[in-house]
Amino acid sequence: MTTTHCPYCALQCAMHVDPTPDGRWAVRPAEFPTNKGGLCRKGWTAGELLTSQERLTAPLVRPRRGAPLEPTDWDTALETVGTRLADLQAQYGPNAVAVFGGGGLTNEKCYLLGKFARLALGTSRIDYNGRFCMSSAAAAGLRAFGLDRGLPFPVTDLAGAQTVLLAGANPAETMPPLMQHLNRSRLIVVDPRRTPTAERAVASGGLHLAPRPGTDTALALGLLHAAHAQRLVDRTYIAARTTGFEQAWSHAAEWWPEQVEHVTGVPADLVREAAQALGSAAAEGGAYVLTGRGTEQHASGTDTATAWINLALALGLPGREGRGYGCLTGQGNGQGGREHGQKADQLPGYRRIDDPESRRIVSEVWGTDPDALPPAGDSAYELLASLGEADGPRALLLFGSNPAVSAPHASHVRERLSATELLVVADCVLSETAGMADVVFPVAQWAEETGTMTNLEGRVLLRNQVAPPPDGVRTDLHVLAGLAHHLGQPTERFPTDADEVLAELRAVTAGAPADYSGVTRERLEAGASLHWPAPAEGTSHPRLFVEEFAHPDGRARFVPVAHHPPSETPDAQFPLVLTTGRAMGHYQSGAQTRRIEELSRAEPDAYVEVHPDTAATYGLLQDDWARLVSRRGAMLARVRTRTAIRRDTVFVPFHFGGAQTANDLTNPALDPTSRMPEFKTAAVRLGPASPPNGDNPRPRQLDSVADPSICEQGRNHSGARDDRR
Ligand SMILES: Nc1nc2c(c(=O)[nH]1)N[C@H]1C(S)=C(S)[C@@H](COP(=O)(O)OP(=O)(O)OC[C@H]3O[C@@H](n4cnc5c(=O)[nH]c(N)nc54)[C@H](O)[C@@H]3O)O[C@H]1N2
Ligand SMILES: Nc1nc2c(c(=O)[nH]1)N[C@H]1C(S)=C(S)[C@@H](COP(=O)(O)OP(=O)(O)OC[C@H]3O[C@@H](n4cnc5c(=O)[nH]c(N)nc54)[C@H](O)[C@@H]3O)O[C@H]1N2
Ligand code: SF4
Numbered sequence: 001m002t003t004t005h006c007p008y009c010a011l012q013c014a015m016h017v018d019p020t021p022d023g024r025w026a027v028r029p030a031e032f033p034t035n036k037g038g039l040c041r042k043g044w045t046a047g048e049l050l051t052s053q054e055r056l057t058a059p060l061v062r063p064r065r066g067a068p069l070e071p072t073d074w075d076t077a078l079e080t081v082g083t084r085l086a087d088l089q090a091q092y093g094p095n096a097v098a099v100f101g102g103g104g105l106t107n108e109k110c111y112l113l114g115k116f117a118r119l120a121l122g123t124s125r126i127d128y129n130g131r132f133c134m135s136s137a138a139a140a141g142l143r144a145f146g147l148d149r150g151l152p153f154p155v156t157d158l159a160g161a162q163t164v165l166l167a168g169a170n171p172a173e174t175m176p177p178l179m180q181h182l183n184r185s186r187l188i189v190v191d192p193r194r195t196p197t198a199e200r201a202v203a204s205g206g207l208h209l210a211p212r213p214g215t216d217t218a219l220a221l222g223l224l225h226a227a228h229a230q231r232l233v234d235r236t237y238i239a240a241r242t243t244g245f246e247q248a249w250s251h252a253a254e255w256w257p258e259q260v261e262h263v264t265g266v267p268a269d270l271v272r273e274a275a276q277a278l279g280s281a282a283a284e285g286g287a288y289v290l291t292g293r294g295t296e297q298h299a300s301g302t303d304t305a306t307a308w309i310n311l312a313l314a315l316g317l318p319g320r321e322g323r324g325y326g327c328l329t330g331q332g333n334g335q336g337g338r339e340h341g342q343k344a345d346q347l348p349g350y351r352r353i354d355d356p357e358s359r360r361i362v363s364e365v366w367g368t369d370p371d372a373l374p375p376a377g378d379s380a381y382e383l384l385a386s387l388g389e390a391d392g393p394r395a396l397l398l399f400g401s402n403p404a405v406s407a408p409h410a411s412h413v414r415e416r417l418s419a420t421e422l423l424v425v426a427d428c429v430l431s432e433t434a435g436m437a438d439v440v441f442p443v444a445q446w447a448e449e450t451g452t453m454t455n456l457e458g459r460v461l462l463r464n465q466v467a468p469p470p471d472g473v474r475t476d477l478h479v480l481a482g483l484a485h486h487l488g489q490p491t492e493r494f495p496t497d498a499d500e501v502l503a504e505l506r507a508v509t510a511g512a513p514a515d516y517s518g519v520t521r522e523r524l525e526a527g528a529s530l531h532w533p534a535p536a537e538g539t540s541h542p543r544l545f546v547e548e549f550a551h552p553d554g555r556a557r558f559v560p561v562a563h564h565p566p567s568e569t570p571d572a573q574f575p576l577v578l579t580t581g582r583a584m585g586h587y588q589s590g591a592q593t594r595r596i597e598e599l600s601r602a603e604p605d606a607y608v609e610v611h612p613d614t615a616a617t618y619g620l621l622q623d624d625w626a627r628l629v630s631r632r633g634a635m636l637a638r639v640r641t642r643t644a645i646r647r648d649t650v651f652v653p654f655h656f657g658g659a660q661t662a663n664d665l666t667n668p669a670l671d672p673t674s675r676m677p678e679f680k681t682a683a684v685r686l687g688p689a690s691p692p693n694g695d696n697p698r699p700r701q702l703d704s705v706a707d708p709s710i711c712e713q714g715r716n717h718s719g720a721r722d723d724r725r
């Protein structure tokens with residue numbers, strides 16, 4: 001038996017993985033503070049990834065565009081790529097090659113990928129999928145607190161809260177075991193849909209506020225207004241610990257609850273009631289404000305996250321015991337992934353790439369000249385959209401992401417991926433993006449190697465190897481080392497041993513905002529709880545901002561923000577608001593979970609959640625196939641009618657590819673600060689369609705959600721699945 005952590009989300013539930021007599025792997029939950037012995041359905045079935053028939057076990061090379069991929073040996077694949085990269089750079093300069101990473105990669109991989117881009121390629125063009133995930137909350141947190149760590153407190157703190165406001169987060173489906181920490185709290189859920197999380201709120205005496213997608217800033221400003229009117233604003237805290245309240249308040253002053261109702265659709269009385277519930281809990285028993293992607297993934301997401309932070313600050317929550325503000329990070333290493341240098345503007349340790357001192361420190365450890373380090377590059381969508389353009393990258397190296405499905409305006413992104421001269425993908429399976437590549441490196445995954453991950457609480461943990469990688473498979477670190485060798489780099493600069501990489505990460509992050517200099521495998525194996533900053537000397541920091549915030553004056557900053565409507569609003573041609581997100585049974589682009597039989601059987605197709613009256617208006621009934629069309633493209637999805645979704649809004653999950661790609665509809669409008677795309681609002685129309693590829697109608701789905709918020713703790717696995725939809 002080996003104990004490790006889940007391959008998927010940021011909760012990083014602990015699990016035991018045991019071999020079964022028939023040569024497979026069985027997963028059981030392990031005790032850990034975040035999951036308290038629970039796992040969701042994806043965790044329970046994760047063992048299947050290790051023996052999947054769909055694993056890639058040999059490098060693949062496409063002899064020419066249009067020809068099928070063919071297996072080859074590692075030396076040939078590495079040499080082919082190394083030579084092509086060197087040629088393209090010799091001809092067009094270092095920026096001819098771009099790199100794209102992922103927040104699911106271990107800290108060691110993220111670090112080495114950033115180093116590879118800056119040092120071996122000398123390119124400024126590196127960014128990663130975390131830009132699509134956390135970037136708005138991160139930007140808002142940085143400007144308010146001077147430091148961004150998703151949750152600046154352990155999740156176990158939430159258990160003591162009287163009231164928790166969840167804005168645009170659906171943890172009952174996206175992190176089910178987290179709900180155990182919210183069992184005793186009154187929940188206020190802000191979501192256009194009556195999600196299982198919202199259901200839980202209402203069932204246990206809380207509130208569900210269902211704003212029109214893209215209007216959260218108005219709602220947050222209105223809640224501040226109402227709290228102010230009810231004298232629930234914490235003047236003592238504001239005076240002692242913050243700056244800028246008056247300017248921020250000047251924007252909230254105009255947001256009377258009736259005005260909020262007009263813009264968001266949330267009844268004015270409900271706004272007052274929510275402000276009362278949150279504000280009085282803040283004063284008496286403790287309250288938290290938590291944000292998720294629903295409120296953040298907008299072209300004004302940074303300001304919206306800021307509006308929630310302003311509300312939290314006005315109520316005196318951040319940096320106090322039993323109170324707080326946090327953002328629920330998403331990917332397994334969503335936190336570490338944004339700290340160690342795969343983001344366009346960052347060097348390891350959450351250092352800024354435009355800071356001369358940071359450049360000096362990093363280049364010293366790397367044995368290079370600070371001037372040799374490239375400047376900041378373009379953000380994820382901009383990078384993908386510039387592929388093959390006149391001044392854009394000619395080649396792309398991609399690790400740990402499937403943007404052909406998950407990037408906004410994905411049809412355009414696929415076109416740009418095809419416009420490269422060389423597309424190289426490292427993946428464990430032939431994802432939609434890998435299927436387009438010229439060269440595919442088959443890499444080890446999850447429990448086939450050891451590495452560190454940083455979960456949603458900033459806790460660094462050890463993801464242990466359970467099984468060796470299959471024959472023919474190498475690790476991402478080996479791929480980077482192999483390519484670096486062909487690019488003329490000295491071997492010692494690109495170690496293939498994760499512990500060696502971690503040692504370098506310790507050295508380079510010493511004294512940085514995300515200080516990992518005290519993170520060692522020995523300490524993690526001994527069970528130490530290491531929340532960064534974890535300096536070599538002294539303790540780690542489960543709770544940040546208790547004494548002071550990270551700005552030079554020690555104070556948090558209110559940043560004044562105004563409400564802006566979404567980039568695209570409905571009109572006669574596209575009368576409905578589309579929003580997108582997640583279903584419990586699939587992960588992200590679905591590259592992994594669609595290959596797990598139990599999961600794909602339970603959720604085989606994209607669906608569109610729509611109010612039955614709205615569906616009827618467009619001639620649609622439960623289980624019909626529908627076609628959704630936006631200004632960018634179209635997709636097919638099965639109708640799932642729900643009475644508890646707004647009549648003007650439809651929802652689709654983005655876990656499916658081909659004709660069911662939700663991102664063929666989404667709008668790549670970008671937030672001016674974070675460069676986050678507007679995944680959560682687009683204008684669409686809806687109509688009947690024939691099934692994709694002659695697909696036959698299946699038995700009707702139930703029009704009710706079995707409460708998937710209950711994590712499957714201590715339950716027989718097969719028993720637990722039977723009561724799902
Ligand atoms: N099952 C599952 N779990 C996952 C993942 C997965 O793919 N599948 N991915 C992981 C990752 S990377 C992430 S980032 C997290 C994301 O976790 P969440 O943020 O919880 O997930 P989402 O479904 O993207 O969005 C949450 C909710 O936002 C709502 N929403 C849409 N538009 C708006 C709006 O304008 N305002 C408000 N207030 N709400 C809105 C949606 O209806 C949705 O219920 O989940 C992680 N966990
Ligand atoms: N419409 C819409 N689009 C969205 C979102 C949304 O809410 N709505 N959410 C956005 C968010 S929050 C996110 S995080 C992104 C995520 O979207 P993606 O970046 O596409 O994430 P994944 O689907 O997890 O892709 C990870 C890929 O890496 C592979 N992989 C797994 N482990 C490893 C490894 O160790 N090494 C390598 N090299 N590969 C590995 C997997 O097989 C998979 O193909 O999607 C974004 N897109
Ligand atoms: S909530 Fe589910 S997907 Fe996330 S870490 Fe736990 S078991 Fe894995």
Ligand SMILES: [Mo]
Nearest residue numbers: 132133330331
């Ligand atoms: Mo994410």
